[in-house]
Amino acid sequence: MGHPASTYRLQITPTFDLDAAREVLPYLRALGVDWVYLSPLLQSGEGSDHGYDVVDPTRVDAARGGPEALERFSSDAHELGLHVLVDIVPNHQGVQVPRENAWWWDVLRLGQDSPFEPVFDIDWEAADDRIVLPVVGDDDMPTGPGAPIGHVRVFPEEGELRYYDLALPLAPGSADDVIDAERDEDGAVTGHDAMRVHDRQHYRLIHWRQGDFRINYRRFFTVTGLAGVRVEDEHVFDLTHAEILRWVREGLVDGLRIDHPDGLRDPRGYLDRLAEKSGGVYTVVEKILEPEELLPSDWATAGTTGYDALAEIDRLFTDPDGRPHLDEIAAKRSNDDLDDWRSLIHYTKRQVTDGPLHSEVFRITRELVAAGVDHPNIVDAVSEVLSYFPVYRSYLPEGESHLELAARQARTNRPDLAEAIDHVFPALATPGHPAAERLQMTSGMVMAKAVEDRAFYRYTRLTSLNEVGGDPSRFSLRLSRFHELQQRRQAERPAGMTTLSTHDTKRGEDVRARIHALSEETELWAESLRELDEVAPISHGPLANLVWQAVVGAWPASRERLAEFAVKAAREAGDRTSWTMPNAGFEKELRRAVDAVFDEPVAASVVSNVVDALRDAGRSNALAAKLVQLTLPGVPDVYQGTELWTSSLVDPDNRRPVDFSSRIAALEAILQGARPPVDDTGAAKLLVTAAALLLRRGRPELFTSYEPVQASGSARSNVIAFDRGGAITVATRLPIGLERGGGWGDTMLHLPSGEWIDQITARQYRGGWPVAVGALLAEYPVALLARPS
Structure with missing residues (x-):
């Protein structure tokens, strides 16, 4: 079987289940897809549209079709010559x-005596x-010593304690002495009697704001409803992977995608065990690599899910000459002195270690103290080291240099902590x-929450670069460096994934492609921001820059989608409003600014003018990025629906349903010989996608090496x-500058000798001497040449 030639990601949901997905398999086959890549399938929480909150790892989610639907899907896929890759979630479960x-219910009921503990x-x-359990609201906190928590009720006959709609189990015998206690109209024991029962449980309810400091189970980042799993324990591995391995054993699934391996205690050991028990099926990991960072060479995986490739491709289509002016624009709009990326992320990391993830820092220090390592400043020292980690996670002993660097920078920044460090x-x-x-397991949490979910919404110079796996301070890539990185990918991880969009990207690939073009239109952008400040003011300068880039990048889009993005971005940034302390006045201001684009002619005209100036360049960038990604070394993944233009923003916007009927009709026309123009339909992108995937x-055999072709x-x-x-x-780069310079002119490409056929236009070319780029790219901004078969 080997590795895929390509994959196509489908989000399987209760409204687009396995049987609905089965209906689009013939289309995917015709498109040129090789493997179908499915989001998590195990039983998730009721109503979950993402599947990452697995509540029962022993069965296929009933709302997604159940085991019979998986069998039907797999059978039809294999009959069409398609293989199946499934996303699995070993790090956590939904609680x-x-x-x-x-399992969680049993642990709450029996505590450490539970077989699932x-x-x-x-x-x-x-x-x-x-x-x-940090669940108690502000109005229910005890009013004094010995006072009960409001709305805690006990139902002895049902064996439950309830806080509003939250039902929790009672430890056996813990309510026996309140059977005859006074009850309320619902038959519940309340007040001090209920609290006496609460105090006998294997859990304790506390105020929700105390969770960041007192919670004592590992979470997925800061999500209280996702509890960490000890998959490093072989017994736990077997329990949580029995169903997954059945899929592999019975031939239902041909490969696995591993979610968030950085959260595991021992990622290398986990992958070794998985490879042994799965027979070494094709496996990729959702591992975020920082620029220049390499995946550990001894991991039993084909590679990452492709965020590293995404970051490289994005920087190929940004104009380095635009950087100084965009820097100036961002600096003038700044509210503080955190314009420098390194200073900003150190600040946001300390916010996270001192706040939402402080309980994880405490856990590290408890491990240190238990081992006899203590110091009066131990918590501060560990937090400071975490805040300087240069990567998501180090893997000792190979990654000791990352830890040394973090410690050295922490000492320099805080000489008062040098002794403690x-x-x-x-x-x-x-x-x-x-x-x-524990430090290694925590550093990735800190990076994700402080950088992806906070700093990315504060550093707004060119937001198309604020993407998972990318460093926004790195503005562009030289062509020569891009080629070097792809040659390295070909040599080291030729079967790892590449991607442009995922269910986690902050902005879809075509939105980013249009925003890239701002690097070539910096004067227009500066003037447009000045006008928008007057007619649709947002009082936070950096956030205004970010919101208007999103509006321009995603336009046309509904006011609801844009307003939801603006509010989410502001809450993630966390300096004027937040998820835990929403600022209703500021959020109203954001919505009013977005409304202005729809209701105020001047604001609408400003946005329209920018979009008109960027539209053609954005489409050129999008087609070029798509073809580059689909033909680079690695296994290209196409995220659902992105074979046509997509205006998606951050989740859940990027998980909206896909209209496959329009794609099926457009593909049928293309396969019958249509060559659609580059227009609003996006059919040109579908043509490019199909040409690359089919080839x-x-x-x-045409995709076994990598060499630059000189122009x-x-x-x-x-x-x-x-x-x-x-x-x-x-593929074309920097199309606005190209047009201003007079076009391709005397630019020539030196093709190897022999006959070449463009898979997009069917035009033929003879190599061995220079070919005019203007002729190659006369119809589309891209070409895919192949020797005749």
């Missing part, structure tokens, strides 16, 4: 509604052998030490071209 997760990553000693560093750098393992699947002439820097071993990609 938002305890009754839905039988080893499944969850709980620090019992930190809370007097109880699980801390020196004291704790040896333990943190010792492979296998509990504190070292990769049909003639894999000469006045516009040589505006073309990227590379030969994959018989398939040559040619």
Whole structure:
């Protein structure tokens, strides 16, 4: 079977279940797709549209079709020659509604005596052998010593304690002495009698704001409803993977995508065990790599899910000459002195370690103290080291250099902590030490919450670069460096994924492609922002820059979608409003600014003018990025629906249903010979996608190496071209500058000798001497050349 030629990601939901997905398999086959890549399928929480909150890992989600639907889907896919890749979630389980997760319910009921207690990553000693549940609202907190928590009710006959709609189990016998207590109209024991029962449970209800400091089970980042799983325990691995391995064993599934391996105690050991028990099926990991960071070479995986490739491609289509002016625009709009990316992320990381993830810092320090390592400033020292981690996670002993760098920068920034850092560093750098393992598990949480979910919404110079796996301070890539990185990918991870859009990207690929073009229209952008400040003011300068870039990038879009994005972005940024302390006045201001684009002619005209100026360049960038991604070394993934133009923004906007009927009709026309123009329909993008996928699947021998193809002439820097071993990609860069310079002119491409056929236009070319780029790209801004079969 080997590895895929390509994958196509489908979001399986209760409204687009496995049987609905089965209906589009013939279309995917015709498109050129090789493997179908499915979002999580195990039983998730009721109403979940993403599937990452698994509540029962022993069965296929009934709302997604159940096991019979998976069998039908797999059978039809295989009959069409398509293989199946499934996303799995080993790091955590959903516990938002305890009754839905039988294992969690049993642990709440029996505590450490539950046979499922080893499944969850709980620090019992930190809370007097109880699980801390931060669920109590402001109005229900005890009014004084010994006062009860409001709305806590006990139903002895049903074996439940309830706080509003939250039902929790009672420990056996814990309510026996209140059977005859006074009841309310619903038959519940309340008040002090209910609190006496509460105090006998294996859990403790606390105020929701105390959770960041007192919670004692590992969460997925800061999500209280997702509890960490101890999959490093072989028994737990077997429990949580029995159903997944059945899929593999019975041939229902051919490959696996591993969600968030950085959250695991031992990612390398996990992947080794998975490879052994799955027979070594094709496996990729959702591992976020920082620029220049390499995936550990001894991991049993084909590679990452492709965010590293996304970051490289994005920077190929930004104009380095636009950087100084965009820097100036951002600096003038800044509200503070955190314009420097490194200073900003250190600040946001400390916000996270001192706030939402402080309980995880406490857990690291408890491990240190338990091992005899203590210091008066130990918490501050660990937080400071975490705030300087240069990558999501280090893997000891290979990653000790990352830890050393973090410690060195922490000492420099906080000389008052140097002694404490020196004291704790040896333990943190010792492979296998509990504190070292916990630090590694936590550093990725800090990076994700502080950078992806906070700094990305504060650093607004060019927001198309604010994407998972990318460093926004890195503005562009030289062509020569881009080629070097792809040659490295070909040599080291040729079967890892590449991507442009996922269910987690902050902005869809075509939105980013249009925003990239702002790097070539900086004067227009500066003037447009000045006008928007007057007619649709947003009092926070950086956020205004971010919101208006999103509006321009996604236009046309509904006011509801744009307003929801603006409010979410502001809450993620966390400096004028937040998820936990919403600022109703500021959020109203944001919605009013978005409304102005629809209701005020001047605001509408400003946005329309920018969109008109960027539209053609954005489409050129989008087609070029798509073809480059689909033909680079690696396995290209197409996120559902992105074979046509997509104006998606951050989730849940990027998980909207896909209209496959329009795509099926457009593909039928293309396969019958249509060559659609580059227009609003997006059919040109579908043509490019189909051409690349069909060639990769049909003639894999043309994609076995990577060599740059050199261009000469006045516009040589505006073309990227590379030969994959018989398939040559040619794509336009920086199209606005190209047009201003007079077009392609004397620019030539030096094709290898022989006959070449453009898979997009069917035109033929003879290599061996220079070919005019203007002729190659006369109809579309891209070409895909292949030798005749």
